Each structure stands twice: as C-alpha cells, then as structure tokens.
Amino acid sequence: MAATAPLDDPRFGLARTARLPGPLRLDGGAFLAPVEIAYETYGTLAADGGNAILVCHALTGDQHLASTHPRTGKPGWWTRMVGPGRPIDPARDFVICANVLGSCMGSSGPASIDPTTGAPYAMRFPVITLRDMVRAQAMLVDHLGIGRLRAVVGGSMGGMQVLEWAATFPDRVASAVVIASAPRHSAQNIAFHEVGRQAIMADPSWRGGNYYEHDDPPAAGLAVARMAAHITYLSEAGLTEKFGRRLQKREAKSFGFDADFQVESYLRHQGISFVDRFDANSYLYITRAMDYFDLAEEHGGLLANAFKGTKTRFCVVSFDTDWLYPTSESRAIVHALNAAGAQVSFVELSSPFGHDSFLLESPALEAVIDGFLKAGQT
Amino acid sequence: MAATAPLDDPRFGLARTARLPGPLRLDGGAFLAPVEIAYETYGTLAADGGNAILVCHALTGDQHLASTHPRTGKPGWWTRMVGPGRPIDPARDFVICANVLGSCMGSSGPASIDPTTGAPYAMRFPVITLRDMVRAQAMLVDHLGIGRLRAVVGGSMGGMQVLEWAATFPDRVASAVVIASAPRHSAQNIAFHEVGRQAIMADPSWRGGNYYEHDDPPAAGLAVARMAAHITYLSEAGLTEKFGRRLQKREAKSFGFDADFQVESYLRHQGISFVDRFDANSYLYITRAMDYFDLAEEHGGLLANAFKGTKTRFCVVSFDTDWLYPTSESRAIVHALNAAGAQVSFVELSSPFGHDSFLLESPALEAVIDGFLKAGQT
Numbered sequence: 001m002a003a004t005a006p007l008d009d010p011r012f013g014l015a016r017t018a019r020l021p022g023p024l025r026l027d028g029g030a031f032l033a034p035v036e037i038a039y040e041t042y043g044t045l046a047a048d049g050g051n052a053i054l055v056c057h058a059l060t061g062d063q064h065l066a067s068t069h070p071r072t073g074k075p076g077w078w079t080r081m082v083g084p085g086r087p088i089d090p091a092r093d094f095v096i097c098a099n100v101l102g103s104c105m106g107s108s109g110p111a112s113i114d115p116t117t118g119a120p121y122a123m124r125f126p127v128i129t130l131r132d133m134v135r136a137q138a139m140l141v142d143h144l145g146i147g148r149l150r151a152v153v154g155g156s157m158g159g160m161q162v163l164e165w166a167a168t169f170p171d172r173v174a175s176a177v178v179i180a181s182a183p184r185h186s187a188q189n190i191a192f193h194e195v196g197r198q199a200i201m202a203d204p205s206w207r208g209g210n211y212y213e214h215d216d217p218p219a220a221g222l223a224v225a226r227m228a229a230h231i232t233y234l235s236e237a238g239l240t241e242k243f244g245r246r247l248q249k250r251e252a253k254s255f256g257f258d259a260d261f262q263v264e265s266y267l268r269h270q271g272i273s274f275v276d277r278f279d280a281n282s283y284l285y286i287t288r289a290m291d292y293f294d295l296a297e298e299h300g301g302l303l304a305n306a307f308k309g310t311k312t313r314f315c316v317v318s319f320d321t322d323w324l325y326p327t328s329e330s331r332a333i334v335h336a337l338n339a340a341g342a343q344v345s346f347v348e349l350s351s352p353f354g355h356d357s358f359l360l361e362s363p364a365l366e367a368v369i370d371g372f373l374k375a376g377q378t
Numbered sequence: 379m380a381a382t383a384p385l386d387d388p389r390f391g392l393a394r395t396a397r398l399p400g401p402l403r404l405d406g407g408a409f410l411a412p413v414e415i416a417y418e419t420y421g422t423l424a425a426d427g428g429n430a431i432l433v434c435h436a437l438t439g440d441q442h443l444a445s446t447h448p449r450t451g452k453p454g455w456w457t458r459m460v461g462p463g464r465p466i467d468p469a470r471d472f473v474i475c476a477n478v479l480g481s482c483m484g485s486s487g488p489a490s491i492d493p494t495t496g497a498p499y500a501m502r503f504p505v506i507t508l509r510d511m512v513r514a515q516a517m518l519v520d521h522l523g524i525g526r527l528r529a530v531v532g533g534s535m536g537g538m539q540v541l542e543w544a545a546t547f548p549d550r551v552a553s554a555v556v557i558a559s560a561p562r563h564s565a566q567n568i569a570f571h572e573v574g575r576q577a578i579m580a581d582p583s584w585r586g587g588n589y590y591e592h593d594d595p596p597a598a599g600l601a602v603a604r605m606a607a608h609i610t611y612l613s614e615a616g617l618t619e620k621f622g623r624r625l626q627k628r629e630a631k632s633f634g635f636d637a638d639f640q641v642e643s644y645l646r647h648q649g650i651s652f653v654d655r656f657d658a659n660s661y662l663y664i665t666r667a668m669d670y671f672d673l674a675e676e677h678g679g680l681l682a683n684a685f686k687g688t689k690t691r692f693c694v695v696s697f698d699t700d701w702l703y704p705t706s707e708s709r710a711i712v713h714a715l716n717a718a719g720a721q722v723s724f725v726e727l728s729s730p731f732g733h734d735s736f737l738l739e740s741p742a743l744e745a746v747i748d749g750f751l752k753a754g755q756t
Contacts, residue, residue: 027633028631028633029633030633123635126633127633127634127635184623185623186614186617186618186623187614187617187618187620187621187622187623187639187641188609188612188614188617188618190623190639190641190642191605191609191617191641191642191645192609194605194637194639194641194642194645194646195602195605195606195609195645197635198601198602198605198645198646198649199577199580199602201635202577202581202598202599202601202602203580204582220580221580223576223580224573224576224577224580224602227569227572227573227576228573228606231566231569231570231573234566236564236565236566236701239564239565239566239569240564240565240566242565243565244565245562245563245564245565245568245672245675253406253670255405255406255407255504255505256505257501257505257575257579257662257666259572260669261565261568261572261669263565263568263569263572264568264569264572267569267572267573267576268572268576271576284635288635291638291639292631294623297623323614323701
C-alpha cells in the first residue's frame with residue numbers, strides 16, 4: 001500500500017510524498033522499509049505514459065526543480081531548463097524530480113524516524129549507494145504507473161544517477177542526458193569529500209550523529225564542509241573574474257582576521273546559508289554514496305559492460321573549466337558508450353564558471369538539451 | 379644587543395636563536411620587539427662573506443633544512459637540495475635557513491611570550507606580511523655580518539619571500555631562485571586558506587586563540603585545515619597514481635564511515651600528524667600573510683616596478699601539474715622580470731606530483747638549480 005499526499009499548489013509544481021512499503025534491498029545488504037520519497041511533478045502524464053521525464057538532482061539539490069524552495073524562498077534550482085518554452089516543458093512533458101534517498105527534504109534519510117525505535121535513524125541509517133537511490137526512484141516511477149521514461153536527465157551527481165538508470169534499467173530509459181559528471185569518483189573527489197566529512201565529525205555538536213534532539217546541530221562543521229566543496233564547484237578563472245583580490249567594504253586591508261577579501265565573505269556566506277537548508281548527516285551519507293560510485297566496478301571492471309546492448313540514446317555534456325568532473329571523465333563515459341555500440345552525442349561546452357556551469361545560464365547547454373530531447377520524440 | 383645561543387651539534391647544522399632588539403616596524407603599522415629568529419646554518423662563512431645562501435621555507439616548513447627535525451625525528455625537508463655534493467653544498471656555501479616570523483619553531487609568533495604581558499601573544503600578535511618576514515630575515519643577515527647574499531632560494535611561500543627579497547633589498551641579492559611560486563595569491567588560493575582558517579576558528583578548543591594555557595589545542599580544526607590544504611599540494615593525476623580508488627586493508631567497502639579508501643586514510647594521517655608539529659594560531663597568521671601577498675600592489679600596481687633596475691639574476695621554475703601555483707603564475711613573474719630588463723632563466727619542469735614536486739626527488743630541478751648557482755659564481 002502506498003499513500004500519496006498532495007502538499008502544494010497543484011497548478012504548477014505538485015509536491016507529494018510517496019510512502020512505499022518496500023522493503024528495498026540496499027547494495028550494502030540492509031533492507032529499508034518503508035521507503036519515503038518526496039517528489040514534485042510538473043505537467044500531466046499522457047494517457048500512454050510516454051511523456052515522462054525524470055530529472056535527478058545533485059549532492060545538495062532537492063525535488064524543488066522549478067518551484068519555490070520552501071525553506072529558502074528561492075526559485076527552483078533548474079528553472080532555466082524546466083518551464084514554459086524551456087527544453088523540458090510541462091506543457092508537453094510530465095516532469096518528475098525526487099529528493100534522493102539519504103537526503104533531508106522529505107525522502108528517507110538519517111533524519112527520518114526509524115520505525116523500529118521511533119527515533120531518528122541518525123548514523124543507524126544504512127549506508128547507501130547511487131544505485132540504491134536509483135532503485136528507490138524506480139519504485140516511485142512504478143508507483144506513478146510509468147513503465148518507460150522518455151528521458152532521464154541530470155548534472156553532477158544527477159548525471160551519475162542517469163548513468164545508473166541506464167545501466168540498471170536499460171529498458172526503462174529512452175534517452176539519457178549526463179551533464180558535468182563522471183563514471184566514478186576519483187581519488188581527488190574522494191579526498192575533498194573526506195575533508196568535508198571530517199569537518200562535520202570534528203564538530204563537537206555532531207555528537208556521533210545524535211544531534212536531532214538538541215537544538216544545536218553541527219553547523220560550524222557543515223559550513224566548513226560546504227566551503228571546501230564550494231571551491232571545487234567554481235573555476236580558478238571564474239573566482240578571479242568574480243572576486244579577484246577585491247577587498248570587502250574596505251579601502252585597505254584590516255590586518256586582522258575578518259573577511260577582508262570579497263571571496264572570503266562569499267565563501268563564509270555559502271557555508272552559513274547552507275546549514276539552514278541541509279542536514280549534516282545527510283551530507284555524510286550522500287558524499288559517501290558518491291565516493292562509493294564506480295560504475296565500471298559494478299560491471300566487472302569494464303565500463304562498457306554497463307551499457308552492453310543498450311537501446312538508450314545518450315547525450316553527454318562537459319564544461320571546459322570544470323575541474324571537479326573534467327571533460328576527460330565525460331570522454332571516458334563516451335568511449336565506453338562507443339565500445340558498447342550505443343547511440344551517443346557528446347559536446348564539451350565553453351564556460352568560465354567551472355562545474356557550476358550546468359546550473360547557471362547557458363544558452364548553449366539549453367540548445368543542446370532541447371535538440372537532443374526533440375530528436376528523441378516519437 | 380643580540381645574543382646568539384648554539385643549541386645543536388655544531389658539526390653539521392648549527393641551530394641557534396637570535397634575539398634581536400628591534401623594534402621591527404611591520405607593514406600593518408605595529409612595532410615588534412624583541413624579534414626572535416630561530417635559524418640553522420650549514421658550512422662556514424667565507425672571510426669576504428661572499429658565500430652565503432639564504433633558503434626560505436614554505437608555509438609549514440621550518441629552519442630544519444638539512445638536519446633532523448627535533449619533534450618528528452624526520453630528516454630535514456630539503457636534503458635533496460642541500461648537502462654534500464648537492465646544488466647547495468655546505469662544503470662551499472654558508473647556508474642559512476630561518477624560521478619565518480609568525481611561525482612556531484622558535485621565531486617570534488603568536489605562541490611567543492608578549493613581553494608587555496608575560497603571556498603568549500595569541501591573537502594579540504600583530505598580523506604580518508611576507509615582506510615583514512623578509513625584513514626580519516634581513517635583520518638576521520645583518521646580525522650575521524653578511525652584506526650581500528650569493529643567493530636567496532625558495533619554493534612556494536619560500537619563492538614569494540625570494541621575490542620580496544629581490545624587490546625590497548635588490549643590492550643584497552646576487553641570485554634569486556623562485557620555485558613553484560606566484561607573484562600574488564589568487565582568489566582560489568585565498569579561498570582554500572579561508573576554509574582552513576574557518577576550520578580552526580570553528581573548533582571550540584581554539585577559544586579565540588587563547589588555548590596555550592589549556593592542554594587542549596584546536597587539533598581537530600587544524601587537522602581539517604591541513605587536509606584541505608594538502609589536496610592542493612598534490613595533482614589529481616598524482617593522487618590517482620598513488621591511491622586511485624584502492625581500499626584500505628579491506629577486501630570490500632565497509633558501508634560505514636571508517637577510512638575505506640587509502641586516500642582517506644592518507645589524508646587523515648596528514649591532518650593528525652600535522653597537529654603534533656604546528657601551532658594553529660601560526661597557521662592563521664602565515665596563511666593571512668600569504669593571502670595579503672601581492673607584489674604588484676606593493677609597487678604601484680605594476681609587477682615590473684618591483685624589479686626596476688635590478689642587477690639580480692633570476693631563475694624561475696614551475697611544475698606542469700602544479701595547480702596551486704600553476705605555470706601561468708611563474709610566467710607572470712618572468713614577464714615582469716623581462717619588462718624590467720632583468721636577467722632571468724625560466725623552465726617548466728614535468729612532474730606528476732603537483733605543487734609538492736619541489737620537495738620531492740627531482741633530478742631535473744637539482745640540475746637546474748645547480749647549473750644556475752654555479753653560473754653565478756664569481
């Protein structure tokens with residue numbers, strides 16, 4: 001039995017939570033039940049179910065794809081890609097975006113109540129993988145009565161989920177769009193995440209993850225984690241263009257430890273505002289899932305095996321200044337797809353803004369996605 | 379009046395501390411007195427004083443250039459460059475290496491006793507600049523009775539000091555060797571340092587810097603700062619070669635938050651071992667000095683002005699995988715030196731190890747330095 005509760009204005013952006021009985025068998029061996037998935041939909045599902053597009057979000061993203069975020073009051077994170085006249089258009093497409101397993105915006109995660117104890121799971125929540133996230137999404141897609149998705153689309157960790165969708169449920173994905181992503185986490189990717197985890201776990205307010213009953217979450221540690229990660233989302237040239245060595249509200253250096261430079265102030269703001277919308281334990285679990293991600297390893301060590309015999313059409317996009325998931329990672333995906341005989345188009349776009357480019361205004365990206373999705377329409 | 383106390387075996391590596399009366403006028407406007415400088419010398423000063431080479435250390439370096447570190451028991455940090463038969467050879471050269479102002483290995487810094495209070499300075503220590511560090515070194519060179527240095531040599535922050543030496547005391551530097559360095563700190567450089575500072579200051583044990591009387595320094599925060607910085611010292615390719623996604627002492631992933639990957643374990647070790655040898659407040663002060671560094675700004679906004687009319691010979695070396703101070707930064711130095719009509723040789727060396735290459739075995743680097751220093755001998 002699954003219950004569906006509408007929580008939002010149904011005219012545009014219908015926010016719901018599906019409580020799926022499960023159990024979901026996880027890659028780590030544990031079983032999760034129930035599986036709660038908070039999601040939004042936009043548009044109307046066609047009678048034949050053939051117009052569904054699933055959008056997968058990134059590490060700190062959420063289901064508020066194109067509607068106002070309830071905590072921050074900011075517009076959805078991908079209104080440039082999803083909306084009237086946009087490449088993904090609710091007038092034509094039935095768009096689904098689900099908060100990933102392990103996150104903190106309504107889907108099952110460490111802040112959820114463990115039914116066996118009546119208290120939040122905290123660190124008793126099972127460690128999950130990106131494939132587990134995708135399996136949970138597939139349960140949601142089942143629940144919505146959709147067999148095959150017209151497209152699965154995502155950037156960064158969202159792109160990794162797209163790859164997992166195509167590898168795990170090849171018959172359910174007509175088209176796959178993988179933006180600014182990678183087929184596995186590199187040693188440097190793991191290293192940056194480990195810094196963030198250590199920053200959180202070093203915060204005495206973390207209390208081994210059991211901070212939910214206290215009004216004192218590990219905000220300082222989570223802010224430092226976010227600051228370190230945020231640097232990796234931007235390019236050196238982008239930071240120089242945006243901030244350079246410009247001073248903050250001062251004519252001269254303070255010869256103190258306040259935020260003298262604009263870039264310091266910006267980073268501090270990024271850290272502080274993040275803790276208002278994100279759960280520290282969720283940050284631990286999702287970064288862990290990303291670090292565990294290695295699609296080739298899941299398929300006998302050969303990436304091409306993940307796509308053997310696939311009928312899915314692929315579109316792979318990278319950005320030239322992205323040093324978190326550089327173009328070489330996208331090329332590795334494309335080489336594997338070529339080796340598997342898959343239909344794939346690949347483009348490296350030019351942008352000064354590094355990894356974050358996929359979230360920013362990019363007419364070139366919109367044109368690529370629009371053309372690719374339109375060409376896949378039947 | 380200056381006192382000199384030998385502290386070590388004088389046969390090789392003579393460790394001393396000079397207590398110079400000062401006052402030293404700092405760039406921030408404060409006066410520092412006395413100025414204590416812990417340093418080591420190797421070899422014998424020639425009668426004409428013409429064989430002195432000053433080596434400048436990096437952010438977390440120290441004066442233990444080629445002798446055993448008293449706390450870690452490890453060999454000196456640049457035995458590959460300094461020693462018998464090495465490019466800098468105590469049999470020929472009189473080698474000086476001084477702990478920088480603001481550090482914690484015996485030179486005046488936040489852990490030093492403030493003579494006006496009898497307690498450690500902590501955050502009452504004045505904020506310093508790289509030029510202040512160099513001025514303090516010049517006081518030491520005066521104290522040693524040396525007018526002109528045969529060479530000033532350094533990598534990373536050491537290279538920045540070499541640039542300050544050449545710009546501030548052009549008549550006292552015959553040859554300058556600038557390795558893996560930059561003429562100013564970029565927005566990204568500042569951003570990484572700010573993460574480290576915030577990690578330290580977020581640690582409750584930091585106590586606003588007043589932790590010296592407690593047996594509980596901000597070790598967790600300092601370890602996180604070191605971990606974040608350490609990633610920037612290595613290349614992505616070097617991390618992949620050294621660790622890749624190899625697991626730590628386990629056949630399979632733990633599905634937990636222990637250090638599953640070797641790179642996690644390595645980083646944690648880097649963080650933990652660092653706190654045994656470094657003072658958190660010194661880390662704040664030295665990173666601040668580096669972030670303030672902008673040689674062009676100190677010279678009317680034009681880098682070439684810093685070297686106008688210089689007679690110093692320059693050797694500039696970068697490494698192709700160094701993304702902390704990439705080759706483009708060395709090129710900016712070389713262009714300015716060219717514009718100033720200076721004598722300069724420049725080489726980009728190939729190494730897989732990123733910024734840290736200057737500290738690692740590099741026959742090519744040794745050959746470059748050896749040739750450059752020999753060509754400068756009179």
